[in-house]
Amino acid sequence: MTLHADLNYTGKRVLITGAANGFGAATARLMRAHGATLVLADIEADTLAPLAADLGAAAIPFDQADPASVELLAAQAGEIDVLVNNAGILVAKPLLETSPLEVRRLIDTDLVGPILLTRLIGAGMVARGSGVVLSISSQTAFCGGEGRAVYAAAKAAIAQLTRSLAVEWGPRGVRVVSLAPGRSITRMTQETAAPGYTGDRGLSRVPLGRWGTAEEVAKAILFLCSDAASYVTGQTLVADGGYAIG
Template sequence: MTTLTAPETTSPFDLHGRTAVVTGAGRGLGQGIAMGLAQAGADLVLVGLPGSQEATAAQAVELGRSVRVVDLDVSDHDAIGPACESILAAGPVDVLVNNAGIIDRIDTVDVPASSWERVLDINLTGLFYITQGIGRSMVERGSGKIVSIASLLAFQGGIRVISYATAKHGVAGITKALANEWGPHGVQVNAIAPGYMATDNTTALREDPERAQAILDRIPQGRWGTPADVAGAAVFLGSPAADYVNGHVLVVDGGWMAR
């Protein structure tokens, strides 16, 4: 009697042997995404402000992952090129997650130039230069995944966050434009639009009882999102499971946009 053995299969979400770069991984969504990628098997390059990535790095090392920390202020555009060259000198990058970002809540009539410029410098222009620096090598190699963190404000206008909404609309535009241009070269470019997440960016909203309740009342799942909720989407878009997903902005919002 012959015993049939089931063939070995590899999960399409398996990231072992791949390297993922995550910007702004020191806390919040970035930390959650980095840990999700590490749990899926990816080695990490954590990019962010000096002294901000060590806790995340230590957690990933405990999972047995190789981790490298690169100090970079994403608003320092002249430093982005050399940082990308340094990252790529150590080996190819399979996944780039553009997470670094800030938000300023100010009445539009009072927004100073310094606030407007810093939000766009980090959330949009810095994101573009990092994507260009890392993405160039992906295009040349013929494979790669780029995942940028957009927002519900890539679809909506928000209140008192004019610079943030503008930047996140731009992130959606970059995502679609690069999907068109780089898709033929084997590079998938997508974005995640998180809903209302329990992170530092939403502290002011969560501390306002009326605003917080109004937000919860619109979310069908009845709770704020967590970094772990976004991590799963990032693993999917960074994995072979998403090889035919390109130019998409994936909403992770507990159903907010469905209301």
């Protein structure tokens, strides 16, 4: 494979959260193939360990919903050039059926955790005058969706965090970007992306006529975190097969 020089991650140390499955695992594989040195973190230590061993990566178990655990991860991770805030959960329920505990867990995992980790890892980037932070938002940040109110609120906040932090950290040499995937085939969507699912308007709203894959999401992350995107900051790239424009 011939790599575009700007997509070469050799010498870059990348921390990916939620790396044991789905987008995180696909991104880890793709970035390793492009030369990255990886630090992989996830709550599922047993799933993470074999992947990390396979990729020659460091594996750090952590719980993104627990500030003390996030702090420990940041302390163990060392100097990081690229942070991929990918770990997340979905609570797919109408608000009236969502308990206060579920609301708290979702916001703690999908919003507070990434903010705290960005604050800790970003401090080193700002001090060194270089780095990239990419956080996973969602197409739901831009479109309404039944059973997605709390999740969409957290993911919209990620897009806004990205804009504001890009303004704060741009002059310090740090790019801050976000990716908003549409529904893509992972464990998180094993029901809603399954063939024959009729719970919503589904594929009829996707101009490309299919759900995304983890590998396609990984390619967008690879680009945004690389030097090929060196003049991109503050933006949330929507990779959703066109759903949001429909």
